[in-house]
Amino acid sequence: MNVKKIIIPPVRREDVPAALASLGIAVTAQRVEIGAILLESMQHLSAEQVQARLEADGASASKATVYNTLGLFARKGLVRELVIDGSRVFYDSNPSDHFHFYNVDDGTLFDFPSSPVTLSNLPTPPEGTKLDKVDVVVRVTTK
Amino acid sequence: MNVKKIIIPPVRREDVPAALASLGIAVTAQRVEIGAILLESMQHLSAEQVQARLEADGASASKATVYNTLGLFARKGLVRELVIDGSRVFYDSNPSDHFHFYNVDDGTLFDFPSSPVTLSNLPTPPEGTKLDKVDVVVRVTTK
DNA sequence: GCGTCAATTTAGACTCTGTCTAGACTGAAC
DNA sequence: GTTCAGTCTAGACAGAGTCTAAATTGACGC
Numbered sequence: 099m100n101v102k103k104i105i106i107p108p109v110r111r112e113d114v115p116a117a118l119a120s121l122g123i124a125v126t127a128q129r130v131e132i133g134a135i136l137l138e139s140m141q142h143l144s145a146e147q148v149q150a151r152l153e154a155d156g157a158s159a160s161k162a163t164v165y166n167t168l169g170l171f172a173r174k175g176l177v178r179e180l181v182i183d184g185s186r187v188f189y190d191s192n193p194s195d196h197f198h199f200y201n202v203d204d205g206t207l208f209d210f211p212s213s214p215v216t217l218s219n220l221p222t223p224p225e226g227t228k229l230d231k232v233d234v235v236v237r238v239t240t241k
Numbered sequence: 242m243n244v245k246k247i248i249i250p251p252v253r254r255e256d257v258p259a260a261l262a263s264l265g266i267a268v269t270a271q272r273v274e275i276g277a278i279l280l281e282s283m284q285h286l287s288a289e290q291v292q293a294r295l296e297a298d299g300a301s302a303s304k305a306t307v308y309n310t311l312g313l314f315a316r317k318g319l320v321r322e323l324v325i326d327g328s329r330v331f332y333d334s335n336p337s338d339h340f341h342f343y344n345v346d347d348g349t350l351f352d353f354p355s356s357p358v359t360l361s362n363l364p365t366p367p368e369g370t371k372l373d374k375v376d377v378v379v380r381v382t383t384k
Numbered sequence: 385g386c387g388t389c390a391a392t393t394t395a396g397a398c399t400c401t402g403t404c405t406a407g408a409c410t411g412a413a414c
Numbered sequence: 415g416t417t418c419a420g421t422c423t424a425g426a427c428a429g430a431g432t433c434t435a436a437a438t439t440g441a442c443g444c
Binding site for chain 1: 324325326327329330342345351353357358359360361362363364366367369370371372373374375376377378379380381382383384
C-alpha cells in the first residue's frame, strides 16, 4: 500500500486542481493559487516569497492560510519542507531525491547538479524510531 | 597556514580559559562559564538550554551575551552551529566530523554512531563559491 | 593610585517567522 | 433555505534572535 503519487513541475495552471485532488487535497481557490505558484517550475520558495507572488499575481490569502496551505502541501507530499538557515523554512517543488547547496553569504539556495551523490553506510535509526527523510545541505561561502 | 586548533571535550573547568585563549578568544568570566558548560562533555545545546544551565550553576549572563558568545565560539571553531528544525539553533561541542539523527516527534538529537558514513560524488560548489561545511541530518519519527 | 580607552556586558526594546483564536464565509447535502 | 463541516480571515500572540545605548571591566601608561 501507499504508492505515493508524485507531481512533477511544471504543471499548467489549469491542471493544478486535478493535481491537488490526486493527492487528496480538497480544492479551494487559495490552494489553487498557491499550488500554481509552486508548481510553475521546480523551485524553493519561503512562505514570505509565496505571499509576495500571490500579491504580484493579483490574488491574495491571509498569512495563516499561506502557512496552513504550505504545511498541508508538505504533509501530502506535494512539496518538501527544507530547513536550511534557522530563520525560515523553504518549500521545494522538486519531488526527486536531491540535495542542496546553500550560500551562507547571500542566502541563495541551489539544487545539486544531477551527479549521483551517494550516502553509504548510513546507520540504522535508533531503537523505536523509523527513518523519515535524509537532508544533506552543503554550505558554501562566496569566494 | 591555518592549522585549526581543535578542543575536545571533556575539558575541566580550570582548563577552559587556556582553551579559549588558544583559539584567540579573549577570556572573560561569562565566556568561561559558557565554555565550561559546553565543554563539560560532547553535547548539543540550544541558547536557551545554555542560559538555563548558567542559572542552575548560580552564574548568569544576559540573553545578548549568551547569543554573542555562542556566535563567537562558532566563528572561532570551538563549537559547531547546527540548524536542525527551524525553530532554534543548536551548538555542538563534538569537534569531529559527524552527522545527526533528529527525532521530529520529540525534538531529541543524537550523533550518528561512529560507523563510517561516507558521502561520495559530492559535486563541486557553484562557480565563485567555496565549500564551508556539509550537514547531514537524518530525520526520524517515533514508531 | 588614577585617568583613559577599547572591549565586553547588560536590560530591554524591537524584529521576524510562524501559530493560535474566534468569528465569518462557502458550498454541498438534505 | 437550513444545516454543517471545512476553510479562510484579521489580528493577537509566542518564541528565537538582534539591536541599541548605556554601564562595566580591565589593561595600560602615567
